[in-house]
Amino acid sequence: MGKVAIIGVGQSVFVRSYPGSIRELAFEGFREAMQDAKIKNTDIDASIICSAPEYDKQRSPAGVLAEYLGLNPQPTFYVESLCSSSSMGLRLAYSLVKSGLHDCVAVVGFQKMSEISSAESQERMGRGADIQWESPFGTMMPAYYATYAQAHMAKYGTTSEDLALIRVKAATYGQINEKAVYRKAVTLDMFTQPDGSMAGPVATPLRVGDCCANADGSSCVIVASEEKAKSFCKKPVWIMGLGSATTAVNMAGRDLFTGLSAAKASGEQAYKMAGITPKDIDVAEVHDCFTIAELMAYEALGFAKPGEGIGLVRNKETYKEGRIPVNVDGGLLSKGHPIGATGGSQIRTIVLQLRGEAGAMQVKDPAIGLVHNIGGVGLYGNVTILGR
């Protein structure tokens, strides 16, 4: 069996409130990917539709989207692993193509979060954890991640200012990403001034500025066999490594609280499959749903030893000109986090980087890139390694 390529990528602009329905939203990412790949709907053999349920009313969205995107009568199905749904979709697309069952598969991620209130959204996300034993205590995603931040601080002396520096970095690039929902600069003053817009407590030690913004958005990644990729595409980007792992849904069933064990395990699998080590990564997208999540990603992926991740931010090593640029598209913190679309958007960023088409966000001549995409509170880990 030959290699598997990504031949087209697209995403919608991520916005606070999209003025259209989910099918229209999904069309935006799909159109950009199709125009990028320069292929016709009939070239696509199957579609995989990715989102997290209960934000909109549509049940079984795969059929609805496949029709709207002009992908009948090809097969379609729905994949869900919370915030990592579209990375999981890419993993399945890879296996469909690698097996020879299909030659070209579209992975479409979408989420329209704005039809419900922020508090309702927190309740939905909280129910992505253990509804029987934990949700009755009033859990929500920021609070779960806050418990990891608290443990990291207690063990390694990480500070709130360290976490704020991660948000400052994200905003540096959100400003130059025209697809980002949050386009403004963030300074440390905004965290430290009592009336600063980033300073409000959410769940100690995390503050408003430590949390990503809900957004509406879509993404699309088109995956093809080596033979098809070479016939369709001048600059295919190859899928070199895939890793995927899980951990206990209940906090009581876990052993590690200063990092995400599923992220570490999926990273190790992906490095092994690609035959590389962390030092070979030239550019990365990590799942910074909260500032602490980016810090833990550095340590899980081997960019830094446990407890030393913050040095990368303090020394600007994860800035665009640094040793290992991370989230130079603004990340989830500034670009926004439309759950089901996020993984596809991260993959798009790395594909554009590897092709040298990332514009103002372009890092210098990267050959290998990595995507780290997490679902729930580290419940699902997915790491994807791409190369030219």
Added chain:
Amino acid sequence: MAEKKEVDARFKKFGTVSFTSLTKTNDFITKLEEGKVEGTKCKVCGMVFFPPRADCYKCLSSDMEWFTVTGTGKLVTYSKLQYAPVGFEGDLPYSIALLDYGTYKVFGRLAADVPEADVKVGMAMKAAPNPLPNGQINYVFHKA
């Protein structure tokens, strides 16, 4: 006419808002009401579970017995919420937390009367049932 079947929906009483009504571990609620926080232990292989489970994934047995959470656990981590999901607004502020009892861990809330300044990762705490308004019940962690 068929007799109306009684439904054992005790678990509806768990926490401020319960999202589950039927579970084979419904006795957990009765035990809370009796003043005990309990987990389960597999009678076949001895695996210990908290939160309690009806089934052992290790040996596939469903022959379980209850054990009482006793002694103290170490505070692994916690977070005080200033913003709540729908249904929990009236509880604010409250802190979620995790205790390590050695052979198992217990996730829950800190008792509302634990002063914030006293809370330190690593401190000894103990879990105890905590009746809530409207007949609901959960458990919280007190200073040991």
